[in-house]
Amino acid sequence: MRLDVVTIFPEYLDPLNVSLVGKARARGQLNVQVHDLRTWTYDRHNTVDDTPYGGGPGMVMKTDPWGDALDSVLADGYETGSHAPALIVPTPSGRPFTQELAVELSERPWLIFTPARYEGIDRRVIDEYATRMPVYEVSIGDYVLAGGEAAVLVVTEAVARLLPGVLGNAESHRDDSFAPGAMASLLEGPVYTKPPRWRERGIPDVLLSGHHGKIARWRRDEALKRTTANRPDLIERCDPKVFDKKDREMLSILGWAPDPAGEPYGRFWRRPEGMEQ
Secondary structure, eight states, X not given: OEEEEEESOGGGGGGGGSHHHHHHHHTTSXXXXXXXXXXXXXXXXXXXXXXXXXXXXXXXEOHHXXXXXXXXXXXXXXXXXXXXEXXXXXXXXXXXXXXXXXXXXXXXXXXXXXXXXXXXXOHHHHHHHTTTSOEEEEESSSSOOSBXXXXXXXXXXXXXXXXXXXXXXXXXXXXXXXXXXXXXXXXXXOOOOSXXXXXXXXXXXXXXXXXXXHHHHHXXXXXXXXXHHHOHHHXXXXXXXXXXXXXXXXXXXXXXXXXXXXXXXXXXXXXXXXXXX
16 A cells, blocks of 8 residues: 655654554555655745635645645656555544544555645645545544644554554454444453453453353443443444344343334434433
8 A cells, every 4th residue: 555645744744654554664565655745835935825715714725735746646656556546635524534434445555645734725626636536535533633644643543554464463453443343333342461360450250261152242242331331322323233132132231222113213222211220
């Protein structure tokens, strides 16, 4: 996979040299190119922004530097054999960045990131390149940052760990929170390691039982408990078909019931009386 990042703060992307992403780069699994947007400015002050049409506070990033930068990045990529680029625009007004989207992006061979500053990039830039490639406007959360570089780091790490050979154990991400499949709408439960006792605190006996079926059921129940406590909205919008008989029993104990409108319309709701004692 090739990743290009165009930014006015290239040093912000230095963390891409460490941890799993850095190792993937060293092994040649990930080709990361960071470009300084100011390279494509032609005035003495290297200006990348201007006042917004229509008035208002803040500044807007100009069309020409971004257009020239993206044209140059695309030309270089095509010359070196890259293909099928996709533009990733970090923005609080984008679609939520989810594990499902991370999986989708991990299957693409070339991602180009445009982390903005100020009030964002002149919309014409995004509309122009949407005619040449898929554009993903993504938000990493319901808050606003000073710039999009931190979002680039988040998206890159989430995507890179899904590439073949990046994780030491290829199965590691199968049981992650939000992982496609059985965990798609659940948070992962608690985890434990040695020693078996620490400061008078033990670990659940089932994890020492060696009974794989019981351990799997315990982990599933703990995922349901944590999701109910921390993200009940995930249970509410989950398709009931993903819950087996044992899941439903645990959800009932936790205070949930199927929608009285009927299964075809799907969704669980919280009973007024709440959790069973």
